[in-house]
Amino acid sequence: MSDTIPDLTEKRISYTRGELRRSDLHADPLAQFQQWFAGALEGQMIEPYALSLATANAAGRPSVRTVLLRGVDERGLSFYSNYDSHKGRDLAANPQAELLFFWPDIERQVRVYGSVARLSDEESTAYFHVRPRESQLAAHASDPQSAPIEGRAALEAKFAALEARFPEGSSIPKPGFWGGYRLAPQEWEFWQGRPNRMHDRFVYRRGGEHWTTTRLMP
């Protein structure tokens, strides 16, 4: 394997796998998302439920990372993290965020903008206990998430100490600093790649109880 990066200016593919017409759109963007998400889950993609979460702090400095979608319904889209992490601090200062799914196999992208609120402690606790035991211990070990740690050994020592504190069979309590968030969508965009960069894009914007749909320039 070579470390040399090839000339990227010649690297591109043409998107040919679908199209999105206004007449295809569900009136409700959640139904549209569910249809596309079901299509993504049927394919060979490794984690189509992984998404980019963009936040910004009070000064407007942006920050982005991947998280896993853990639920979607009429209330919004939920994911879990550490409340004291970089993203947790951003969301405490500025609860607006944007989520982005890119599903290369089906040449689709979905963007969702909205406001984010913490899930109830009950909901977070219920999910925490569904996670594998090692993930529960890792949530305790990785705190404060995003803070510097002197080395891998220190992290592993923390994990080992937690394994000793919570032996197999004992219940591991959900840490107070760990839990879920839900983004309540105010805007959804559905993007279908088309040949010659003439992509199809529709944005849904909420107006009271209803959604308006607008085709956007690609």
Ligand SMILES: Cc1cc2nc3c(=O)[nH]c(=O)nc-3n(C[C@H](O)[C@H](O)[C@H](O)COP(=O)(O)O)c2cc1C
């Ligand atoms: C595929 C994938 C899934 C991830 N899922 C999560 C997740 O669900 N929750 C989470 O807190 N971090 C998750 N991470 C790690 C985050 O991307 C990030 O490194 C971490 O949350 C710290 O982000 P922050 O410093 O911006 O707060 C995931 C990373 C990848 C690559």
